[in-house]
Amino acid sequence: MKKSILVLALLACVSLVFAQDIKIGGIGPVTGEAATFGISTKNGMMMAVEEWNAKGGVFGGRKVKLIFEDDKGDPAEGATVYTKLIQQDGVVAIVGTVMSKVTLAGAPICQANGIPMISPTSTNEKVTLVGDYIFRACFIDPFQGTVGANFAYNDLKARAAAAIFDLGNDYTKGLAENFKKQFEKLGGKVVAFEGHPSGATDFKAQLTKILQAKPDVIYIPDYYNDVGLIAKQVRELGFKGPLVGGDGWDSPDLVKIGGTAVENGFFTNHYSSEDTRPIVQDFVKKYKAKYGAEPDALAALAYDAMYIMLDAIRRAGTTKGSAIRDALKTTDLNVVSGRVKFDENRNPIKSAVIIEIKNGKPVYRTTVNP
Amino acid sequence: MGPLINPQQIINGLQLGSIYALIALGYTMVYGIVRLINFAHGDFFMIGAYAAYAAFFAFNAMVAGRTGTLAFIVLVIAMATSASVAWLANKLAYKPLRYKPKLSSLITAIGVSMFIEYFFSAFPAIGASYRAFPEIIPRRDIHIGPAVVSNLVLIDLAVAAILMIGLTLLVRRTTLGKAMRAVSQDKDAARLMGIDIEMVISFTFLIGGAFAGAAGLLAGMTYPRIFPYMGILPGLKAFIAAVLGGIGNIPGAMLGAYIMGIAETFASAYNSLIGEGIAFAILILVLLIRPTGLLGEKIADKI
Numbered sequence: 001m002k003k004s005i006l007v008l009a010l011l012a013c014v015s016l017v018f019a020q021d022i023k024i025g026g027i028g029p030v031t032g033e034a035a036t037f038g039i040s041t042k043n044g045m046m047m048a049v050e051e052w053n054a055k056g057g058v059f060g061g062r063k064v065k066l067i068f069e070d071d072k073g074d075p076a077e078g079a080t081v082y083t084k085l086i087q088q089d090g091v092v093a094i095v096g097t098v099m100s101k102v103t104l105a106g107a108p109i110c111q112a113n114g115i116p117m118i119s120p121t122s123t124n125e126k127v128t129l130v131g132d133y134i135f136r137a138c139f140i141d142p143f144q145g146t147v148g149a150n151f152a153y154n155d156l157k158a159r160a161a162a163a164i165f166d167l168g169n170d171y172t173k174g175l176a177e178n179f180k181k182q183f184e185k186l187g188g189k190v191v192a193f194e195g196h197p198s199g200a201t202d203f204k205a206q207l208t209k210i211l212q213a214k215p216d217v218i219y220i221p222d223y224y225n226d227v228g229l230i231a232k233q234v235r236e237l238g239f240k241g242p243l244v245g246g247d248g249w250d251s252p253d254l255v256k257i258g259g260t261a262v263e264n265g266f267f268t269n270h271y272s273s274e275d276t277r278p279i280v281q282d283f284v285k286k287y288k289a290k291y292g293a294e295p296d297a298l299a300a301l302a303y304d305a306m307y308i309m310l311d312a313i314r315r316a317g318t319t320k321g322s323a324i325r326d327a328l329k330t331t332d333l334n335v336v337s338g339r340v341k342f343d344e345n346r347n348p349i350k351s352a353v354i355i356e357i358k359n360g361k362p363v364y365r366t367t368v369n370p
Numbered sequence: 371m372g373p374l375i376n377p378q379q380i381i382n383g384l385q386l387g388s389i390y391a392l393i394a395l396g397y398t399m400v401y402g403i404v405r406l407i408n409f410a411h412g413d414f415f416m417i418g419a420y421a422a423y424a425a426f427f428a429f430n431a432m433v434a435g436r437t438g439t440l441a442f443i444v445l446v447i448a449m450a451t452s453a454s455v456a457w458l459a460n461k462l463a464y465k466p467l468r469y470k471p472k473l474s475s476l477i478t479a480i481g482v483s484m485f486i487e488y489f490f491s492a493f494p495a496i497g498a499s500y501r502a503f504p505e506i507i508p509r510r511d512i513h514i515g516p517a518v519v520s521n522l523v524l525i526d527l528a529v530a531a532i533l534m535i536g537l538t539l540l541v542r543r544t545t546l547g548k549a550m551r552a553v554s555q556d557k558d559a560a561r562l563m564g565i566d567i568e569m570v571i572s573f574t575f576l577i578g579g580a581f582a583g584a585a586g587l588l589a590g591m592t593y594p595r596i597f598p599y600m601g602i603l604p605g606l607k608a609f610i611a612a613v614l615g616g617i618g619n620i621p622g623a624m625l626g627a628y629i630m631g632i633a634e635t636f637a638s639a640y641n642s643l644i645g646e647g648i649a650f651a652i653l654i655l656v657l658l659i660r661p662t663g664l665l666g667e668k669i670a671d672k673i
Contacts, residue, residue: 031491031497031498031499032499033500035499035500072498167642195643196638197642197643197645197646199603201589201595202386202592202638204635205382205634205635205636205639206638206639206642208376208639212376225500225595228502229593229594229595236518236520236522237518238513253502256502257500257502257594257595
């Protein structure tokens, strides 16, 4: 009897040392208002994890176990799943989540527990300012708003711009404000600056008011769902000029909801599947073979974020939170969305692309460097 | 021309008002007959939108290119589906509580509403995510002076007007309408006169549901994004419209809905947040100043 207990205990120790998987938490909005974001994010993360496991794990033969949770695009739900992953599942690091408002609810939980976190796509400035355990794989709102304004002023030759944004969403407000700042700095005029309530379906009152100010271009830094509705209604009201937006447009549903109304639309994004760099083409090929769909930026950034995190854990050689954090800080890695190094606020320094909607398809237009 | 008062905004308001009107009618009719505020009514509107969505994909290939026929089929299916669900809700949830305290029915209505919403979200074929509503009728623009009217606006206005005229004729001119009016005035006396009250109530739910279904289709075409919770806010606003017009009063619901649509549009043009809150401001004002609504009669007890 005693012997068998001893053997069991020994076995347990051995399995702890050799076979224990490294648990990583993944979070994304698989249902709710940004469901396609969540699904792409999950796909990207799973693909990265499979590749690392196929290569023999992260370090010392230890493989990755991804525990993925749905935040439903809701900050309250987000806080719950962050806590669940840390307290209940005991993950060593978290990759997630997508929407800034949800990440802002989860980041303080990671910081307080000393769990390193990297958000693939939360572009709001405040996210990484939560603390030194919080990183991201994408560029931030000021940069997107600035690039959008540069593009509208220089490429589209617009001189009068209008913006419509979601009053209840930090991401769209942040983009709109930075667009305005840069557009006015360039010498253009922002003739209308209108908020709309979250969850609205009728935007005609605000759009009618915007059109009375006669803008050359309208900046719509919303998520694809709202963009589709806004585009449709602004075209119905007779506006034929260009529409410009941010990475929230990046979804196959944009064209499904907006139809022909989103033609002559442009948005800033993190990556284009038409980029010719081999690392991108390799990623696109593998993703298509696995999921049967073109990877969007959400998938690419989730894949990148997971790579950055696992690379840091490999270099740290331990699952201790503070060691992973220190390794993340010294990241210098070539990933799908560009070469990533972190600045002092743990934001990556990287380039942006402009995508145009042409005949219902997103087409690569140009790359803008920081 | 002032930035606020302009013809385009009035058109925007009328379009929004048409959708509110179709929903508000169901609220007001059911209240008129059984004194029940059917909070699940907004969800019948949502079901109409989903039924239209399904009907479009079922029949699109079959009628190939004949837009008018397709739109008509989709409308009929949307109305029929919502009507059946409304009828079923009455049979299963409200009828057993008919002669129980009114509060029980009211709470049951909230329960039915939540059940429909969460059942739909949990149902794998529907799910909680947004869906893009297909373009059933391609958009065409008609310019009238400084205002732009798309054919969608005209369709919204016309469908709402035709249905409302039909309802008015039904209530005023037919025997069934007479029975409905009788039941709404005095249930017991109506029963003594040989009117089958349950039949009249079922019929009222059918019509109310059908109108909500039509509104669901129109909303889907106008705002092409549908999801299981889409009925909550329009339902609430249509309810306020019905209260504004005088709950239980059919012309009142129509009037209230158009006032609400226009008020909301003008308020949103002034400031988005005020636009979002104007409906509730109206509700508070009506309850304070004229609780019976614009066209409502005095009723001793209300919920």
